[in-house]
Amino acid sequence: MISEFQMNMKKKLNKALGFQKSHSTKQWVNKISSSKTKNNDENGGHDLSMIIARTRSNPPLELTIDAASTSSDDSIYNSWVVEHPSALDSFDRMIKAAKGKKIVVxxxxxxxxxxxVDDPNRAFMSDEMRAAVREVAKYFPTAIISGRGREKVKEFVQLGNVYYAGSHGMDIMAPPRPVKACDGKYHTVVAGKKGSEVLFQPAKKYLPAIQEMITELEEETRKIHGATVEDNRFCVSVHYRQVREEDYNILQEKVKSVVKN
Structure with missing residues (x-):
């Protein structure tokens, strides 16, 4: 039987995630599928993953679907949902499966x-979402993992009771707590008023090379309108959501040349 706490938690998560549960997901799936079909037809059956990735990263577009295509589009969407089920829709099953186990989020x-959003610096989370994550973290160890820099994610989230993993896990910080031991090689202890924060940064020795790459990328891409380079400390992001489509290949080649060298 689902407890009152579990029911309340499910309601809070549903409310916080409301903006995600819209028809935009359906549009995104249909666009990807259409792009795959078109690209396969135009390229001898070969799937152009780069074009698919571009389609995925662009903002959702309003689609005009005629009656003849509706059935096919619904079938595509339903198949996608089967392969990517919503955790919230399966909440009761998750709770039953987790009985007697430690849940980590x-x-x-x-x-x-x-x-x-188009501007990565304006990817703000809502107050409702922040409250939901704070509540979840009271009961379960909760980690936020991102390709962004850890400090940037922490600046967005503004919660002290979660783990932050930036740079795809190359820069991890645990919530403040008493620390008994530290290996000293990859871990750094940062003392604070509420306890000690432990940093896990196994790629420190690569920082000079990463900074050199960032400088080269900024130089190579500065003339491409809309392209921006984001320093995530232990990795680098090249944003192209605001780049003109005709410049995609140019940007791609410039990034490849820097990474290759």
């Missing part, structure tokens, strides 16, 4: 705790 940031 892992969350992405962009597109999960915040909406996808």
């Amino acid at each position: 892992f969350l992405d940031y962009d597109g999960t705790l915040s909406p996808i």
Whole structure:
């Protein structure tokens, strides 16, 4: 039987995630499927993953679907949902499966705790979402994992009771707590008023090379309108959501040349 706490938690999560549960997901799936079909037809059956990735990263577009295509689109969407079920829709099953086990919550940031936006610096999470994550973290160890820099994600989230993993896990900080031991090689202890925060940064020795790459990328992409380079400390992001479509290949080649060298 589902407890009152579990029911309340489910309601809070549903409310916080409300902006995600819209028809935009359906549009996104249909666009991807249409792009795959078109690209396969135009390229001898070969799937152009780069084009698919571009379609996925662009903002949702309003689609005009005629009656003849509606059935096919619904079938595509329903198939996608079967392969990617909503955790909230399966909440009761999850609770039953987790009985007697320790639950740990892992969350992405962009597109999960915040909406996808054109400007990565404005990917703000709502107060409702922040309250929901804070509540979850009271009962379960909760980690937010992102390709962004850890400090940037922490600045967005503004919670002290969660784990932050930036740079795809290359920069992890645990919530403040008493620390008994530290290996000293990859871990750093940062003392604070509420306890000690432990940093896990196994890629420190690569920081000079990463900074050099960032400088080169900024130089190579500065003439491409809309392209921006984000320093995530232990990894680098090249944003192209505001780049003109005709410049995609140019940007891609410039990034490849820097990474290759």
